[in-house]
Amino acid sequence: MPLPAAAVQAALTKGGGRCWYCGLPLVAASADFTIDHVIPRNRGGTDLSGNLVPACRTCNTLKGTGTIEELREKLAARAGRVQPPPGLIAVARRDGRRETPRRMEPRDLYEFHFERAGLKP
Numbered sequence: 001m002p003l004p005a006a007a008v009q010a011a012l013t014k015g016g017g018r019c020w021y022c023g024l025p026l027v028a029a030s031a032d033f034t035i036d037h038v039i040p041r042n043r044g045g046t047d048l049s050g051n052l053v054p055a056c057r058t059c060n061t062l063k064g065t066g067t068i069e070e071l072r073e074k075l076a077a078r079a080g081r082v083q084p085p086p087g088l089i090a091v092a093r094r095d096g097r098r099e100t101p102r103r104m105e106p107r108d109l110y111e112f113h114f115e116r117a118g119l120k121p
């Protein structure tokens with residue numbers, strides 16, 4: 001069943017007109033604009049607004065019926081980044097602050113648009 005137009009518009013607005021994952025600017029009527037279920041329907045995700053985010057067709061296709069963390073690994077691989085060996089220590093810079101050395105997390109490999117922008121679904 002297609003989503004109501006109001007739910008689609010609300011999702012696009014929530015993302016600031018950009019793909020929730022890669023940040024690509026989206027136009028409502030374009031072929032590249034899709035609605036993603038953050039928790040896939042086949043894993044119990046609903047059509048409620050808290051589970052709906054705007055996504056470009058590329059990110060939505062890559063994510064498929066996977067989770068956000070599975071998509072992160074795929075996008076990191078596309079960006080030419082590889083999974084760090086276990087135990088590797090990273091010193092990351094975020095917001096101009098130097099962080100203390102710590103284990104490298106998947107988020108160091110690929111940070112989503114919604115994380116950079118501080119958006120909540």
Ligand SMILES: [Zn+2]
Nearest residue numbers: 019022056059
């Ligand atoms: Zn995208």
